[in-house]
Amino acid sequence: MKKILSIVSGNPSGSLNIAIDISNYLKTQGYEVIDIFRKYNNTDLKGIIVIKDRCTLDYIISLGKFIRNTKPDLIIVHGYSTHIWTKLALAYSKLNIKLIHVEHNTEKYTPFRRYLTQKLDKYTNKYICVSKGVANHLIKQGIDKSKVQVIYNGIDIKKFDLPKEPHNIFTVGMVARFSKQKDQMTLIKAIEYLVKEKKEKINLLLMGVGKTRKKCEKYIIENNLNEHIKIIEGNFKDLIVKTDLFVLATHYEGLPLVLCEAMASHTPIIATNVPGVNEIIINNKTGLLVKENDVYDLANNILKMKKDLVLRKNFVHQSDIFINKNFNLQLMYNNYINKIKEMIYNE
Incomplete structure (x- = not known):
């Protein structure tokens, strides 16, 4: 042996x-x-x-x-x-x-x-x-x-074929370690812009642990975002069933399998256009790519996804083919x- x-x-x-x-x-x-x-x-x-x-x-x-x-x-x-x-x-x-x-x-x-x-x-x-x-x-x-x-x-694709939990408000989710690499703050500010400036009904669920979590929690409280943004406990599957859109705001990656898991759960995706990410998210095919550290680009693309159900369904269909072939x-x-x-x- x-x-x-x-x-x-x-x-x-x-x-x-x-x-x-x-x-x-x-x-x-x-x-x-x-x-x-x-x-x-x-x-x-x-x-x-x-x-x-x-x-x-x-x-x-x-x-x-x-x-x-x-x-x-x-x-x-x-x-x-x-x-x-x-x-x-x-x-x-x-x-x-x-x-x-x-x-x-x-x-x-x-x-x-x-x-x-x-x-x-x-x-x-x-x-x-x-x-x-x-x-x-x-x-x-x-x-x-x-x-x-x-x-x-x-990934074991079948493990993520999960039914969505019913909810009334369009919900965005992100699962990642709270760190400088994972840019949760840009996502939080994008949701804040949509809620306060665009008067959109939208929620955000975040999950993860790490050094920047307290900073994010403080920002959410100080800017009266508690009703729309929550940091929850659990694992990826606990969050993804509650969401209509998955976002990965990040500065750099190797190959973020969380995107493949989101695809396998039939959830459309927006992510930052950085190496590693852009090998999974093919812009306007398996999802949308946005500029790194750009609140308004991210917010506008979230709004685009929210308003276009046909676009979301098309991304889910293309993603399913893509991950089964490659991941x-x-x-x-x-x-x-x-x-x-x-x-x-x-x-």
Whole structure:
């Protein structure tokens, strides 16, 4: 049985979810997969090996010793900057082991980490990027572009075929971590403009946790928006069944699967025109793209969607075809298993 180390940060994230999905699938295909988290396990997942460390150097040495002891046939490492420390650990182990680096986002490489990424390119047999935008960004860091391949993430589409809950007022929703990257404030101000200036009957539901949530909550209260804008608890499915339109206001992305989930739930979408996003939202086909950080462009397009039921239905129809063709889970599994067989067996 071929042995694979699957390495990812222990913080809940999209990259962690994909890493575990791939790992679990590989286990069903006859591979021995050892799941490794760095530093902590902030999930409810069992059977994970955590490489705890006092500092980055400690992690590199500890993981290097683990690699030397387990002698895997392949290492798959997900995410920045875990991939850098894992490659250094592989160098420390002094073993010749093939490595796949999966890049999930358009990460902000510092000059030092860009330098390390270039120097460690020789320890990387394949770069798998979750979108063309991510691939182009990674190539700009100075790695060997001939090693780069794009494999889109996938979702279990049937899980999101959910009936909508009845409601009287047109409702917009956004599910995302509250952070500078995810621009909830622009969406809040767009709804405020529609309610106060355009006198539209419209509601907004937000869901997520993060550093900028309190700032958003304060703005909603101070501007008397409580009746129209609410931050609710739960998961994506709890929110999407209450909405007529899904919005992703964001400054940068790798490949936001939440858009695929919204498509699978038969909900029309507006999103900002940034790399990664614009590979899922094809403007005027699978949804509408708007300018980044532009309250009025977003507001006007929300109003356009609200008033045009035929447009919304057309986007839902086109989106259904699009995700079934490009973002289904089995397609992702097949692409990964073919690449892994090629790496391990030189097929």
